[in-house]
Amino acid sequence: MIRIRDLQFGYGGRLVIDCARMDFEAQQVHGIVGLNGAGKSTLFQLLTRYLKPRQGAIEWEGRNMQRKDTGYLETHNYFYTNLTGNEYLDIFPRSNKDFQLERLNELFQLPLNEVTEAYSTGMKKKLALLAILQQDRPVYIFDEPFNGLDLESGRVVELMIAHLKAKGKTVLVSAHTLGPLLQGCDQVHLLRNGVFAVSYGRNEFDRIERELFDDFNRKAGDLVRSGF
Numbered sequence: 001m002i003r004i005r006d007l008q009f010g011y012g013g014r015l016v017i018d019c020a021r022m023d024f025e026a027q028q029v030h031g032i033v034g035l036n037g038a039g040k041s042t043l044f045q046l047l048t049r050y051l052k053p054r055q056g057a058i059e060w061e062g063r064n065m066q067r068k069d070t071g072y073l074e075t076h077n078y079f080y081t082n083l084t085g086n087e088y089l090d091i092f093p094r095s096n097k098d099f100q101l102e103r104l105n106e107l108f109q110l111p112l113n114e115v116t117e118a119y120s121t122g123m124k125k126k127l128a129l130l131a132i133l134q135q136d137r138p139v140y141i142f143d144e145p146f147n148g149l150d151l152e153s154g155r156v157v158e159l160m161i162a163h164l165k166a167k168g169k170t171v172l173v174s175a176h177t178l179g180p181l182l183q184g185c186d187q188v189h190l191l192r193n194g195v196f197a198v199s200y201g202r203n204e205f206d207r208i209e210r211e212l213f214d215d216f217n218r219k220a221g222d223l224v225r226s227g228f
């Protein structure tokens with residue numbers, strides 16, 4: 001289990017994460033949703049120890065969570081533009097014994113012998129994803145993995161998340177559209193201004209859209225009716 005207690009983080013004087021208590025059950029897929037700026041990426045950077053909290057504890061299976069516990073797909077990845085895709089993958093340990101690069105790349109169709117400078121945004125995302133998947137970690141954190149991917153590749157990511165769960169991994173994933181999350185998650189957690197507001201189990205997913213968008217839909221409806 002990932003256990004968060006009294007976690008606070010801020011930029012300057014502004015508190016961005018304020019999480020008194022949150023548990024992410026192990027071997028489950030957890031979706032994190034929230035508006036732009038809600039704190040999803042900041043939370044992930046705290047979990048992966050890229051950021052240091054102002055206070056609080058993050059534990060994995062009863063001990064302090066460490067960076068090596070997680071495979072982390074960032075929203076934006078960094079590439080040395082003059083490295084080929086294969087050379088980029090060589091930077092990372094290949095500790096996942098099940099990893100089958102050639103078969104995965106039959107689906108992703110990346111030109112792995114070409115320099116990454118020639119890759120599109122979606123191709124870079126797929127390459128970064130391969131680099132994460134080739135590493136064996138107990139926890140995988142995917143920040144907006146579907147952004148920039150074509151429909152087929154998005155489907156591959158959904159399948160990979162299901163496969164990681166079947167292998168007993170714990171997965172946290174954020175997205176800007178609910179579809180892929182509702183498909184693959186065991187629970188969806190709503191982050192609002194750095195605070196976990198509500199968690200939904202699979203049998204409550206039909207409530208999410210209604211509760212997330214009711215107020216917004218009403219305002220948007222009023223606006224459309226009055227013209228803009």
Ligand SMILES: Nc1ncnc2c1ncn2[C@@H]1O[C@H](COP(=O)(O)OP(=O)(O)OP(=O)(O)O)[C@@H](O)[C@H]1O
Nearest residue numbers: 011012016034035036037038039040041042043075
């Ligand atoms: N380096 C930074 N310096 C100052 N403020 C920051 C910095 N990074 C993020 N923030 C602020 O922290 C808050 C949370 O940002 P974060 O990127 O975690 O949100 P998010 O939920 O991932 O948003 P999005 O859905 O747009 O990716 C926002 O108000 C943002 O402006």
